Amino acid sequence: MxxxxxxxxxxxxxxxxxxxxxxxxxxxxxxxxxxxxxxxxxxxxxxxxxxxxxxxxxxxxRKPPTEKQLAAQAKRKAGELNARTCTRCGAVQYFKRDLRGGLCECCWLEVKTADDRHEAAEWAKQVLAEGCVILDMETTGLYDAEPVEIAVLDYTGAVLFNSRVKPLRLGRMVEPDPDTGVAAVDIHGIRPEDLENAPTFGEIYPALYEALHGKHVVIYHKAFDLPLLRVTRKEWGCAPFKSKESSCVMEMYAQFCGDWSDYWGSYRWQPLPGGDHSALGDARATLDLLKEMAARLIQAE
Known part of the structure; x- marks a missing residue:
């Protein structure tokens, strides 16, 4: 052995x-x-x-534990159990790390969405109260795009600017998008021949500048429209406008709807309700959406 x-x-x-x-x-x-x-x-x-x-x-x-040791052991076990217990609904989790800020996943999401919805409604009410302008554009596509229609409204619904725009590359409108296979013309219905006599971006920019300069500009999908507007302005050699502030209604509306994605760790984006894929129609739909969000806050109060 x-x-x-x-x-x-x-x-x-x-x-x-x-x-x-x-x-x-x-x-x-x-x-x-x-x-x-x-x-x-x-x-x-x-x-x-x-x-x-x-x-x-x-x-x-081993010596049997003393009363003091038993009490300490019970206190420790109670503390460990309490550390795994949701402070809102009392559900016990398997691990302490399964809690977020002392809440189970369901309670955390319920509290978060309620707070975020209230915050989004407050934001909409404040934006309308302080005054803003709503910008919307239709374009030749998603990539290397140019605007073909631009509209700007103020917070009362008054039209500050509304015009079609003749792009430098008209043919892009009828080219299918490489990702979706859908051409821009199939979405907004504006065809190249509809823009033959439309003014160019350089011609309409002075009026657009007056509508946007010094204002709080709100946009449904700011991350798309503002960079596109900036690139087009530079391409035409136009002076930049300075907005007081710019905000994305799409992001705040996603927060308002509360459709949470664990995968992305954020709220899912929502399509613009009531939009008709015209610049003026979508700008009006965005204004109506702001009013609807603000109205929810007023009702809650």
């Missing part, structure tokens, strides 16, 4: 009786005595493992 420092080393089978493991002794209320044997076993990832065996007759009886 193989030995190490006078202690026999066994294979897993047969197990030498009546030797037991440290865990078995501990469950019975004993501390282990001298080491009496070692069992070698195979660990696929790290090679051999060794299990220490002891005689149950040589185990040292």
């Amino acid at each position: 193989v030995e190490f420092n006078g202690v026999p080393i066994y294979q897993w089978d047969p197990w030498p009786e009546p030797l037991v493991t440290k865990s078995q002794l501990s469950k019975a209320g004993y501390q282990p005595g001298p080491l009496r044997a070692v069992v070698r076993y195979s660990k696929s990832s790290t090679g051999d493992g060794f299990l220490h065996l002891f005689s149950p007759d040589e185990g040292i009886r």
Whole structure:
């Protein structure tokens, strides 16, 4: 038999009786005595493992816990349980890390969406109260695009600017998008021949500048429209306008709707309700949406 420092080393089978493991002794209320044997076993990832065996007759009886120790143990267990318990609904989670700010996933999402919806409604009410202008554009596509129709409304619904625009690259409108396979003309219905006599961007820009300069500009999908407007302005050599502020209604409306995506860690974007794919129609739909969001806050108050 193989030995190490006078202690026999066994294979897993047969197990030498009546030797037991440290865990078995501990469950019975004993501390282990001298080491009496070692069992070698195979660990696929790290090679051999060794299990220490002891005689149950040589185990040292542990003293029973005192009342103070029992109270401390109960307090610790209660604390561990409390740390895994949702403070709102009382649901106990398997791990403490499953809680967000002390809330289970369902309560966290319910509280977050309610707070965010209120915040979005407050934002809409403030934007309308302070005054803003709503900008919308129809374009030749999604990539390397140019505006073909631009509209600007103020917060009362008055039309500050509304015009079609003849782009430099008219043919882009009828080219299918490489991702969707749909051409811009199939969405907004503006055809190249409809723009033959329309003014160019350089011609309409002075009036557009007056409508936007120094204003709080709100847009449904700001991340698309503003960069496109900037690129077009530079292409035509026009001076930049300086808006007081710019905001994206699409992002705030997504927050207002509360359709949360765990995958993206944000709210899912929503299509513009009531839009008709004309610049003026979509600008009016955006204004109506702002009023609807603000009205929810007024009703709640």
